[in-house]
Amino acid sequence: MSKRDYYDVLGVAKGASADEIKKGYRKKAKELHPDRNSDNPKAEEQFKEANEAHEILKDPEKKAAYDRYGHAAFEGGMGGGGGRPGGGQGDFSSAFSDVFDDLFGDFMGGGQRGGGGRNRAARGSDLRFNMRVSLEEAFNGLQKTINVPTAVNCTSCEGTGGDGGAEPTNCPTCSGMGKVRAQQGFFTVERTCPTCSGMGQIIKNPCKSCSGQGRVEKERALSVNIPAGVETGTRIRLSGEGEAGMRGGPSGDLYIFIEVSKHELFEREGVNLFCNVPVSMASAALGGDIEVPTIDGGRSRVKIPAGSQSGRQMRLRSKGMPALRGGGTGDMFIELAVETPVNLTSRQKELLKEFEELSEDNNPESKSFFSSVKSFWDGMKG
């Protein structure tokens, strides 16, 4: 079942102010209150829905997370949370939950999820690492060590958060429900329990190393394999390499977002590479061999047929990029750009003038162009 948009639930516009959200909620709460809707079985559901929407939208952090990721921000893991400082080689941002699983599926495979629902021991946040690689690196694939600033399970309490590894106990305020009911005016509102912050459990003697969090901040060096064929936008998921969960909950995942730098010589389109090669006017006219660079660092000889025009394309089979999931290699296309000579000496000018006088039938393209122009102008007259 798909969840309704929280703003719609409260009957306010997207990006409504805190005041508008409050007013919208009050209106809905009055309208839908079960005491007034004994004959409408749907009202109770809608009333709960409005409460939930209000819980999220009244909290600036949760609201921000919802605005960015929608409902996915609160599924399975811990929503919200802020950015993290960069690790020198890229930027991290924390806490974007399971949303990418649904959108992009598994790439590296493996790693199972704790299912939906609210876990007592909350799943750790996912981490994002932006990695820039060169086209050569994308061609070859690479292994890189990255430093991941993240939270790991606390060793003193083995992740329980309790001193000496003591397990948490049920919260006395809410009896483990994580929610309390409070009287507001003439109706009852369900609230997150203030004692346990909705966890349903409390820790009597918090672990001193982690202040009861069950995890500590630490930088980890992680060696990652970037397969050959990655391109800008490729996401690589490293299952379980994100932040450790709260109080022994499962770890989040680490996502590596690839960006391939622009190359000086090659332009990439999928698995194919394109390279513009300038050739002199005389070489294009006479034909000959040229040497072109290839992405593997080598060179290939290419025969230029006599009379090649600017824009002529030639294909070098299997000299392109490897396909990411196997399935062959692309081609490389070279496109000739015939260069008009500049800075002519008087001797060169003389030669070209002489050449031009002898060249009446050597420029078929311009000949046919000018004859079309002539018939166009003649047509205008008539």
Ligand SMILES: [Zn+2]
């Ligand atoms: Zn601890």
Ligand SMILES: [Zn+2]
């Ligand atoms: Zn509680």
